[in-house]
Amino acid sequence: MAGKIRIRAQLDGDTCEVKALMRHPMETGLRKDQAGNAIPAHYIEEVTVTHNDQVVMHSYWGAAVSANPFLGVRFAGGQAGDTVRVTWRDNTGATDEGETTIR
Amino acid sequence: MKHESGAGIARRGLLRMGVFVAAVAAVPTKLWAAITKPSAAFAATDMDGTFAALGQTPTESAGIIFTTPDIAENGAVVPIKIEVDESLLPGVRRLYVMVEKNPNPMAAMFSMIEGAAPYVETRVKVAQTCNLYAVAETDSGFFMASKETKVTLGGCGG
């Protein structure tokens, strides 16, 4: 199956700019479907960004982050060829992970 | 952007169901000591409650550069960007995004760890026209910048 986390990691001087798009419905639990049934809450709760296995950013999300979420972060000390990884865990306990190399 | 024809499903990248715990365990404990989810803050239903749960009402800081669109075409996806001028506001450890009139104003919390700049870009749901808040936490306390974003309902109304 194709990657469900798309990451771009680009160097700008000493700063590595990471842009990640994630596939996730980010349901708040407040919506009803066409038939009037409540759509259960289903959203990413925790995200980490790592650089060569070192966590550089950690975050907690509520359901108010938009569907198919976007995350942009920046960190120092990255070099071309290093690995940047983004992982998430959602409220159902499911997890996903994606990685790229810094250009 | 072209895709090659004839590519099989097996040829594409793997969906990695990574084990989250492994990533957490690798990080030095002192950096993780304080990163528990502020559940009360996420559960609060208004700005006063959110600030109370964090323990402090932030003071305004010109060091927080908060970019939000003046007017959003749709409230489901509102792009925001938070940057910090470290000469004005040094030592930012955490950034929070809050949306005043959402059912739960707290949208996200970001903890800067090794080498991360006090910078984040994301997209949030904004239920209706209101103030958005970028809150920065340093050892000296909580600071904030706020901006109103107007939310429109476009076209034929659905």
Added chain:
Amino acid sequence: MDLMESIRNAWRLAALFGLLVAAAPSFGEDAGIFDEYRAMFGDDNPAVFVIDEGEEYWFEPQGPKNSSLEGCDLGLGPGVVEGAYARLPRYFADADMMMDVEARLIFCMRELQGRPSEEIQGYPYSMRGDLGTELEALVAWLADQSSGMPIAPGQEHAKEREFFTLGEQLFYYRAGPHDFSCATCHGQEGKRIRLQALPDLTSHEGAAGAYSAWPAYRISEGVVRTMGWRMRDCFRQQRFPLLGVGSDVTVALQTYLAVTAAGAPMMAPGLKR
């Protein structure tokens, strides 16, 4: 100037225009008040996931015949997907019918995979809470395979020209409880509904801006919507009867739109509100 000449002239302009325009996500032709909002999205369009899903569906064996869609002829030969979307709608001799991309996909699913039309027709587009349908994903991928290429619907066959004329007539046909036609909202310059500019679809620029931008990831819904869906939803908003997926009416309207837009580059899947 007859239709074929205007298309040829449009092609000459397209050669130049195509060089100047990058296939970036586009919100369409609304300008001004939402510029700041749209600019903040950059190049990061969740449609990329749907495009990948569409590609997987194309190669996945399905149906009673346990076959993929690799043998599907979208007009350029079996399995040729690059550039095919930009040349639709067109006449297909094997079906003796005018078809848009959706009608053709449903045809291929039936013929190659043995899946009845009702399987897709019964649930073609996402409902609230869905992540996406197979049809939306396939159309997203096929449109991406035509990204940057000139819109060039078939107009050589008599049926293709007949559908252009029919589409134009339907564009001006007033119906429904409000006595609306497409032209009511899209028949002149400088109109808007609330803060959304209404493109004049009778002009090349207006039609090109609209036709090139669908299918699109619709942020208000979190799914990719197709041109077929857009037509169907316009019908709903006008309180017209339900517009059939791949029906003669939708194919004729899309033919009219695509011919009017001919020469402009496809820029889909884009990003829309």
